Amino acid sequence: MSNGFIGLFVVVIVVLIVLMLLISCIKIVPQARAMVVERLGAYQATWSTGLHFKLPIIDRVARRVDLKEQVVDFAPQPVITKDNVTMRIDTVVFYQITDPKMFCYGVANPIMAIENLTATTLRNIIGDLELDQTLTSRETINTKMRASLDVATDPWGIKVNRVELKNIIPPAAIQDAMEKQMKAERERREAILRAEGEKKSTILVAEGNKESAILDAEAEKQAAILRAEAQKEAMIREAEGEAEAILKVQKANADGIRFLKEAGADEAVLTMKSLEAFEKAADGKATKIIIPSEIQGIAGLVKSAKEVMAE
Numbered sequence: 112m113s114n115g116f117i118g119l120f121v122v123v124i125v126v127l128i129v130l131m132l133l134i135s136c137i138k139i140v141p142q143a144r145a146m147v148v149e150r151l152g153a154y155q156a157t158w159s160t161g162l163h164f165k166l167p168i169i170d171r172v173a174r175r176v177d178l179k180e181q182v183v184d185f186a187p188q189p190v191i192t193k194d195n196v197t198m199r200i201d202t203v204v205f206y207q208i209t210d211p212k213m214f215c216y217g218v219a220n221p222i223m224a225i226e227n228l229t230a231t232t233l234r235n236i237i238g239d240l241e242l243d244q245t246l247t248s249r250e251t252i253n254t255k256m257r258a259s260l261d262v263a264t265d266p267w268g269i270k271v272n273r274v275e276l277k278n279i280i281p282p283a284a285i286q287d288a289m290e291k292q293m294k295a296e297r298e299r300r301e302a303i304l305r306a307e308g309e310k311k312s313t314i315l316v317a318e319g320n321k322e323s324a325i326l327d328a329e330a331e332k333q334a335a336i337l338r339a340e341a342q343k344e345a346m347i348r349e350a351e352g353e354a355e356a357i358l359k360v361q362k363a364n365a366d367g368i369r370f371l372k373e374a375g376a377d378e379a380v381l382t383m384k385s386l387e388a389f390e391k392a393a394d395g396k397a398t399k400i401i402i403p404s405e406i407q408g409i410a411g412l413v414k415s416a417k418e419v420m421a422e
Contacts, residue, residue, distance in 0.1 A: 138163045138172065145211040149173040157211050176211040180272060183222060187280060188230045190237040192245055199280040200237070202229055204260070210268030217267040225264060229274070232259045242281065249276050 139162055140146055146158040150170050165172070183206070187199035204225060208214045218224045236255050237245055245252070253274050260271040281289070 132167045136165050136167050136170075138165060143177070143179045145176045145178055145208075146172050147174045147176065147211050147215045154212060154216065174211070174215045176208055176214060178208055178211075180205055180207045182206075183225065184277065185226050185229055187278065188233060190234050192237055192240060192242050194241045196242045196285060197282060198237075198242075198245070198285075199278075200233060201277045202233065202256070203275045203277050204229060204271060205273040205275075206264070206269050206271050208268055209270045213266065213268030221267055221269060224267070225260070225269070225271075228260060228263050229256070232256050232263075242285070246279060246281075249279075252276060 138146065138158065140158050140160050142160050144160065146163070148155045148158060148163075148165060148170055150166070154173075155170060182203060184203050185201060187201040189197060189199055191197050206225065214221060233252075233256060236252055236259075240248065240252075253276060256274040257271055260274060264271055
């Protein structure tokens with residue numbers, strides 16, 4: 112009994128060990144991951160996403176590689192510009208592993224290699240630029256660094272997608288000078304804006320005064336025109352009234368003379384009545400009256416007759 116129990120126990124243990132070995136040989140690679148497999152210490156294969164089996168004992172997973180885009184933030188690096196200004200620049204590198212085999216066997220410490228390569232590339236690029244260019248040419252520096260790093264890391268199975276300058280830290284003296292310069296620039300812009308505002312205000316006031324003067328002149332012009340037209344109309348009305356009065360007087364005199372004719376009055380009486388009519392028409396005003404020559408002759412005769420009768 113005991114020997115049989117021991118034998119059964121041994122069999123169960125062996126079966127469990129075999130099952131554990133079989134289970135350990137089953138590998139599932141998740142999405143965006145890869146496994147580098149070695150057989151007896153030599154590279155065997157690169158497993159991509161899915162179910163895989165390996166030989167027990169002789170095969171092993173040497174490395175699990177993340178294929179997603181990764182980011183690494185490097186510490187600030189001291190660099191010297193073309194005009195001998197020392198500053199500190201820290202960079203951020205976005206990279207992605209494209210070949211797991213080359214990544215595992217190409218370089219011992221890929222992150223350290225990228226950091227050192229970034230520092231040397233940055234020094235080379237900044238060394239050709241002056242301080243002002245460095246501060247205003249971030250996009251150009253990023254593009255040059257990405258191109259250089261991408262070429263250098265390609266044998267390592269790494270693709271550099273993007274490089275960004277996170278901070279550019281100039282020396283304290285340079286920072287103070289830049290702050291003063293920016294303050295002076297802001298004050299200059301403020302003065303310009305204030306002067307432009309005052310100029311526009313002055314122009315608007317002058318234009319307002321001009322418009323006001325033009326409107327006043329137009330109003331005075333219209334008033335003068337209306338006054339002249341009113342005076343003209345009054346004179347016309349007055350002249351028309353006088354003419355109408357003269358016509359009425361003449362008409363009355365003419366009616367009287369016609370009545371005298373009908374009554375049989377002699378020529379002398381008619382002439383006197385005509386002169387009286389002219390006298391009333393003049394009415395003491397500076398009015399020119401043209402008297403026909405026949406009437407003038409008759410008037411002279413009447414005057415002579417009056418003188419003879421007086422003698």
